[in-house]
Amino acid sequence: MLDILESAMEKVGDSTLHFLTKKADWVLTSEVAKAVGVSRVTMTQYLRELLGKGLVERRRLGRASMWRIKKTLSVRLDEPNMLSARADKATRQAYAERDAYLKVKAKLLADPNYAGKFVAVLRGRIVDADSDEKELVRRVYGKHGYVPIYVERLKRERRILEAPSPEWKH
Amino acid sequence: MIRYDSIQYEPPAPIADIEISNPVTHQAEAGLAKIDSGADISIIPAVWVMKLRLVPAGFSEVASFNGTLTEIPAYYVNISMNGFNFEYVRVLSSNRTNALIGRDILNQLKVTLDGKALKIQVLDP
Numbered sequence: 277m278l279d280i281l282e283s284a285m286e287k288v289g290d291s292t293l294h295f296l297t298k299k300a301d302w303v304l305t306s307e308v309a310k311a312v313g314v315s316r317v318t319m320t321q322y323l324r325e326l327l328g329k330g331l332v333e334r335r336r337l338g339r340a341s342m343w344r345i346k347k348t349l350s351v352r353l354d355e356p357n358m359l360s361a362r363a364d365k366a367t368r369q370a371y372a373e374r375d376a377y378l379k380v381k382a383k384l385l386a387d388p389n390y391a392g393k394f395v396a397v398l399r400g401r402i403v404d405a406d407s408d409e410k411e412l413v414r415r416v417y418g419k420h421g422y423v424p425i426y427v428e429r430l431k432r433e434r435r436i437l438e439a440p441s442p443e444w445k446h
Numbered sequence: 447m448i449r450y451d452s453i454q455y456e457p458p459a460p461i462a463d464i465e466i467s468n469p470v471t472h473q474a475e476a477g478l479a480k481i482d483s484g485a486d487i488s489i490i491p492a493v494w495v496m497k498l499r500l501v502p503a504g505f506s507e508v509a510s511f512n513g514t515l516t517e518i519p520a521y522y523v524n525i526s527m528n529g530f531n532f533e534y535v536r537v538l539s540s541n542r543t544n545a546l547i548g549r550d551i552l553n554q555l556k557v558t559l560d561g562k563a564l565k566i567q568v569l570d571p
Contacts, residue, residue: 366501366502367502367519369502370501370502370503370504370505370519371505374504374505409534409536410533410534413469413503413522413534414469414533414534417469417470422468422470422471422501423501424501424502424503425501425503425504426503426504426505427503427504427520427522427536428504434507435506435507436507436508436509436515437486437487437506437507437508437509437538438484438485438486438508438509439482439484439485439486439487439489439508439509439510439538439540439546439548440484440485440509440510440511441480441482441484441485441511441546442510442511
């Protein structure tokens with residue numbers, strides 16, 4: 277039962293964030309409720325939760341509230357897999373691990389022990405490194421559990437991948 | 447099974463039945479994937495990320511067909527395709543209904559595309 281409720285809440289939360297991301301401007305509670313298909317009272321509750329999670333911003337207009345997606349999140353929330361609050365929490369943690377990595381990257385590049393290796397960052401520190409990516413990830417999950425981490429091959433250059441095949445939806 | 451799909455795709459595209467699983471919980475999701483030798487990396491539908499409760503393990507910058515750059519979370523998964531198994535594969539997710547099998551997987555196999563006869567042969571030499 278709890279799973280069903282949790283799943284329903286996630287769906288409403290996802291739809292709400294998706295709608296606000298597309299709008300990208302201040303919207304009345306009633307308008308969001310209508311778009312998502314729930315009552316205004318229910319939507320107020322969801323929006324307050326999202327506000328508490330730092331995902332949306334609120335502005336008062338007399339007795340009414342207006343909402344919009346938090347500007348700093350709008351780019352990331354455009355990606356549909358970001359639209360779950362649970363996914364967002366894990367992603368934020370992975371972003372934090374990346375920030376920690378970037379702080380020490382120059383130092384690691386200068387250290388021959390890490391040359392060309394994949395490094396894994398957890399709780400703000402390098403927890404492991406290996407030239408074999410699979411072994412590294414297997415080891416880190418085995419030792420620290422299945423938690424958000426940051427794994428990257430240590431190198432100076434920025435790597436941009438190509439995935440040119442879109443999926444058109446009619 | 448790997449085959450050409452001439453119903454959903456015009457011109458016909460090579461597709462495969464695949465199974466993606468969480469490498470730790472082993473929860474699995476089966477679906478279709480397009481064989482995409484133009485993709486540097488394999489991609490799975492965003493909804494599978496949720497179903498398999500995958501947690502991010504990094505980010506990658508990806509250029510789409512029109513050159514738009516997007517930063518996307520990366521996940522490690524196990525992939526089964528046509529009897530071949532690949533463990534701890536780094537994949538990205540996207541708002542798609544099917545997956546893409548990119549050269550990260552294809553380059554570990556011998557894939558022969560016979561477009562004229564609409565047949566594919568996949569071997570691990």
